[in-house]
Amino acid sequence: MRFVSSRPVLFLAASALALSLAAPSLAQQAPEPAPETPAEAPAGQDAEPNGDPVPHIIIADEPETPEEPEVAPIPAVWAPIPLDAHRNSAFGLYLAGRNALTSGESAVGADYLSRVYALTPEQPRVREQAFTAALLAGDLDEAGRIAPTDPEVSPVIVQAGRLVQAVQAYAGGDARRADALLMDAPVGEPHDRAGFYVQGWIAAAAKDWDRALALPPADFDPVSAMVARANRARLLEQRRRYDEADAEWRDLTSHAITGALFRQPYGEFLERRGRRDDALVQYDAAITAGTADRRVIQGRERVLAKGRPPALPSFRQGAAQALRTAADQMIAQRAHEFGVVYLRLAQNLDPNDNTQLLIGQTLIQGGIEPAGRAALAEVSEASPALYAAARIQTAISLGKAGRDEEALVELRRAAAARPDEAGVAYMLAGQLMQMERHEAALELLNGPLLNTADQGFEVHFLRGAAYESLDRDTEAEAELWAALQMQPDNPTLLNYLGYLWVDTGTRVQEGAAMIARAHAAEPKDGNIQDSLGWAQYRQGQYEAAVVNLEGAVDKEPANAEINDHLGDAYWAVGRQREAGFQWNRVLTLEVDDKRRGEVEAKLRDRLGQDPTGDKGLGSAGGAAD
Template sequence: MNIDRFRLALLSFVAVGALAGAAVAQDPPPVDPAAAVDPDPGVAIDPVDPDPVDEEADGPTEPEVVPIPAVWAPVPTDADGRSAYGLYLAGRLAQSRGLGQVGADYYAAVEALTPEQPSVRLQTFTAALLAGDLDLAARLRPSGEGVPPVIGEAGRLVVVVQSLVHNDPAAGLAELRRAPIGQPHARAGLYVQPWVAAAAGDWDRALGQPSPTGTDPTSLFLRHSHALLLENHREYVAADAAFATLTASPLGAQLFRRSYAEYLERRGRRAEALAVYDAAISGGATDPTVALGRARLMARGRAPAAPTLRGGAADVLTIAAIQASTEGGAEVAAVYLRLALSLEPTDLTRLRLGQALAAAGREVDARDALAAIAPSDPGLYAQARMELGRSFQRDDDAEAALAEFRHAADAVPDEAEVAYILASQLIQLNRYDEALAVLNGPLLNTAAQPFEVRFVRGVAYESLDRVDEAEAELWAALQARPDDATVLNYLGYLWVDSGKRVSQGADMIARAHEAEPENGNIQDSLGWAQYRQGQYETAVATLEEAVAKEPANAEINDHLGDAYWQVGRQREAGFQWERVLTLDPDAAQRTEVERKLAEGLAPAVPVSGTEA
């Protein structure tokens, strides 16, 4: 069977992270507000009223924009003789190739040559923001008429956050006093405002009471910040009350019991902290850090430190990023995570940034973020390497993906999911013996091994012509999932193609086709089953449809050529076989197709193998 069939079958399992329950997963473990997204952020919460606008405090008005000339005379060039036009085109090319930082550098060079050009300024700002050059983004923040809010308000948010980075929170607070951050970044602005105010020493504004009973997600996250800021300001009685009411609602309990327990640990109230941890666990908490926190408490470990003001701002920006990502705003999420990283650089934030950039299609930038994650935390490092491997898979760089999966497996040698992904990638590269060494190892070859492991092991055995062992594994997989279209098709095709159980295999393929009628590979199996049973005219029609669905599949085109030959359409058969040679067949298939082009086919003998 052609390796393309193996790969397509494997991808249906590999892509979803097949081994449920493994400790290494795509999403990092801390509090995940993804399930707590309100579709209209900011509506339920009235931000602290801004101070009256002081016209004189607004600063100088924006200088008049000079329009782009029809013809540069002379064309601006830098010290190396590079023209603004050339630099701009280089920036666009770099951006199109996913080289975000390189593109940002080129755009910055153009902006330096043509500072009066609003379109260049806008593109340079956007590129710098996504690449993480936040000082440049703050300096170039576009404003004024014609600037879309998604850019203009992002610029204001950058200025506010960078004021914390550069220990000048008063400047950020002044920006917020002029006006709150507007849509579409209003939620992030609401989240960060109290932390900036606290850093600037304006505790009245920082502790301005949010909606005390709001249970929408935005309200809950603001109330959580309020509780932490009360602790920071040493208003412990008020902090106790804030945490207690925050965790009284079902969603508040789900999101913030761990934080409440950590607060109680810091206050030395260990028995109360234990009760909160136990309530979270009995309530079905899925956050693994809840169990870790309880274990730390029982071992009399040190309580986690309260967030600093900068750290708190970074945390709420991360929450805004996760919510934006859940809503489909991957690039917005990346911007918020860049801001969070500038406030408090952590590997967990780098992991989330890499995920957001990858979701936005910025693979090179994603890899840069992920590659910066240190191996000091093996679990986090392994997650980063898994993400890197998936990124290389998306770029069809199988060897690079394999190298990353090996790094992950070395970091967490006891993780079954990582071992499974590694074995699957080895099969993608036709390294079947190496794959079987992993699949038959103690992590995966267990009494309770899941369907996916059985299936992949069957693929490896079949690829090595160890057909009896392949049948045993695929049959075991089928018993686990009797209606799974992939294994029905795979085992059915094996039996049809080998002639061992043609009728039974054909019935299984028909069931698979009924479940997934638009799957061209399953339709090919159906047509080949018809061919093997001598139903040549029917096979031609079925295989023509399969080719229409998968026109670049060498095996399906080859099968259609064989079917054409058997119904007397030799010229069309030759055309299909010639086409196979253009579709990168493996060496064995190329040799066989060249033989058929030279000699044709002998009359086929229908088979109806039915051995038990």
Template sequence: MTFRSLRLSLLSFAAIGALTTPAFAQDAAPAERPPSPSITPLGTIPPLPTEPEADAPEDEAPDASAPLPPPAAPAVTPIPAVWAPAPRDREGRTAYGLYLAGRYLAGRSAEDQAGANVQGAAYLSEVLALTPEQPLIREQAFTAALLSGDLDDAAVAAPSGPGVPAVLGEAGRLVAAVQGFVHGNARAAIASIKASPIRPPHAVAALLVQPWIAASAGDWDLALLSPSPGATDSLSQLMLFQRAQLLERRRRNDEADTAYKSVATAPGAQPAIVIGYGEFLERRRRRDEAVAVYDAALAMQPTNPTLIAARARAESGGRAPRLPTDRQGVVRGLLLASAYASQGGANEFAAVYTRLALNVEPDDGVRLQLARYLTLAGLDAAARNVLAEVAPSSRAEYAVARVLMGQSFGKDERPDDALVEFQKAYAAAPESPEVAFALAAQLVELKRNDEALALLIGPVLGGANPAGEVRFLRGAALEGAGRVAEAEAELQAALADQPDQPAFLNYLGYLWVDNGTRVEEGAALIARAHAADPEDGNIQDSLGWAQFRQGQFETAVATLEEAVSKEPANAEINDHLGDAYWRVGRRREAGWQWNRVLTLDPDAERRAEVETKIADGLPDPLSGPTSGPATGGGDL
């Protein structure tokens, strides 16, 4: 079977799972899901890096004594039935022409035209300036600006008024508030929120950023507003933690101590909150107490690297991290909101909040998070645009970005482009086992097995006791190079390391079945793989092929038909079904199935074999493999 899907499956638990930067490795998300009141539970992310604290606490924002003006009511202009004359920009382009161009470009991918969606959003913003009374234009310009990352235009285009869906209207208010803060107008942002609190579905994000915006505006009553007494949900705990930080900012240290301790010692307190309390103690030069706090947390999570580093710093007398600035607080709040939006399946919301965070403080780690949410939302081209912005100077993040870009190209059936990205990742981080593994897997897919083996037995991946995934990939490369006996030894070693891994069971089982060497044993391994992952159409194909090779042709037909229904565009599965149809006498259907294989871009070897079967049928009696030599353990 082909190797592409196998590679993606392995990377899903090797590269993506391990290639995370320390600053953004997430704590476990809480079990509860957010209800819908004004306070909604959220998950946590660890603190962003901060600069070491100076000896004196940072300066406070001055109090605002003057009342803040209410926001002005929006002007309403009637929509004309006919424009006479039609609105034109300074270059003579009509609003309608700009609209058509904007809609066209806003939907194109980066590969179609560099910067297409950014230009499309700009055109729609121009249309909005020419026709501000058009509600549909406003909504489309706002959405396009959000997706392209032009948040200032999004703030201007934010739709409002009767009939505007809350998902857009409240998002616009959130964007306007955050962008106002970014541009030094925190007072106006808070005035708008106080006049009319931001409602669901964006209320959670607003609750997590407004204390920091309020502090920047000098509105300490709002900044220090406490959640309901006794609340224990995740969001309330996070808001209490933020309140403790802001109390410390106000130098109300006794109150801050009580607040920190309350949330840090609550059952199930997240490590980020515990570490925040320890950092407070370090800043107060109470290092022994800080070490005790870290030790208590390490007793529950002894391998947590952030806790280990915090304890080492406190014990050695290193300088404690500073309190977050207002900007860092807003970034953390937005990233927390992103995490919970994604947990609830709202990855478009998560992407919007993360874009806002990125606009507050540009950071390549945040860019990786944004690309992840865009990918989860199905916006692959937009994700690649973001990944392309990660700078080579951020070496670790750059390597991760290149791996993610490679995976994206692989998913889009662009293996050569994927290889280029994995090579860039390896050049940036040659010491990374995850990057080396990703590159080796891509080389195996492209049948450059000798190059892959050089990595797989090299100093990064070729240690004395390699992981099961490495042994497995070695086996695939050796088998692709025709060194079948060595391949079997590596695959068996991988299976001994992870005896219930469906990928390993299926690959070795298919190798034995397709080679006709140990068909019964191979069929048993495949059956175990199918039992572990019954929804995988590629493993089901291996099961059907094992039945075929055992002469169970009618059973194989049923199994392979179901496999084709799960993976209709897989050339090999369709080829196998054609063989099974031939063996049960359904020869017209067999011919149709083989002809279909030729439309699915098979490799040259399979194409030649299928053309021969279309002309001559299968030999009778069956002898040896009918679909060519084994090419792997299945699309996993």
């Protein structure tokens, strides 16, 4: 069977947090809340590298933190059932919230659960779910307000609440209160890394330099300890203790395995100290080690051009970067939901499109696709590269959901933002092929971005598939052959060209040999096994064909073409009743008009049947055994 790989499926991980939010919970009657008692909140200052305060635009005074309302014990019997002002019951709101969360509508679910918590504050489980829902939805103020403290709540959630409350206090301009929160109740596992990374920046903003420059805990793993020391090096530079900062960076870059990760920030430090030649050494070393990213390349170009050194991050920017690093570590451990929490906190401190893109990608990785797409929609057009990446990620997500037209719109937006980017044009062509718009795909594939002297095998392959779909077999063969010369052992290419030769009868034996090689490389692929069985059928090896085609149907039971092939093979070995079963089965599957007509003709002409379309369960009336 010929096949073009469908859209990439990049993000299939499930979100444990989203599942926990959907778990059942019992709510009970809420008492009247006690009056809120305002508490005085001191103001904190952020600082730039020179120690001067960073001005903040204050629209209104920070809301004073209310005391927790006194909560009555959970009553044995509800009388009456709690209702909100619109006569919605706590039960109904809770079920609506659960349904929204399981559908991936994080913001809607968070709103419902917040309303349930307002009716039933005595319920620790409801409070926990309202808190986690608010986190995933990005409502950090609400999450900080209702962060659980009950001993019955999972410590993982309680520690997340401590982190959120401290960071949100700092984001609101109260560095001293944030520092005091972290001092009084340090953030514990599994959020201890994030808590320690951000603690230094918050303490520095609060002018608590002893805590800001504290060494990492002895029980930190080696990588986390190095990350913490990199933060410390930046803070030493903030404190103008340049020799100590340089010593930290020199030690961090001296490690054989991890040292290359710190060459870029060390290079920037050296630029700020006027040591351009030394900075160039660091950038070149990163390139040699293969760890160079865009920032390293830009740093090297900046040094050679004698450009202005990059500014030292402010305390808020440093705290945001620390949280992004902690998010990277969580995501690497597949804890996507906590990675999202850290990224949202970072975005609240230092809003930018790069972090917003990461939020959307991480939500999708965690299986919360609607929320991920909503986050990606907030990436602005300020950076064409980031905007295009967000549109592509959204298109992939929509494609997985079968929303091809919407995916196509997103890819067209990406192409408009990056009109000279060949990779975007290739993805757009692939989407058009997926939607069987082969002529439109060919326009792109034959255009100046993709039809180049150095085009990759993927472009040749996709162009060949487009030609084959339009019955332009000679051109298809030339493109597929060109692709195969570049990737001679690629199972997909071997199968596709081999099947073309077998199916058209042009080079049956050579095509069959290529398919056999593909099957040996990918024995679990049902499409390739179908090609092998069909090649055997075309060579008159009917019994062998039946064995392989049965195996292919087992692997791809909903594939109409494979079921049709098996019907033909059954007919060839005299198993007419089973052939009729397979052909009737084809009519119940997703099948194009041409194949449907061919199968209906087989049923009428060979078996004397009216096509049943009965999912393959009808009798083969008139069949001769």
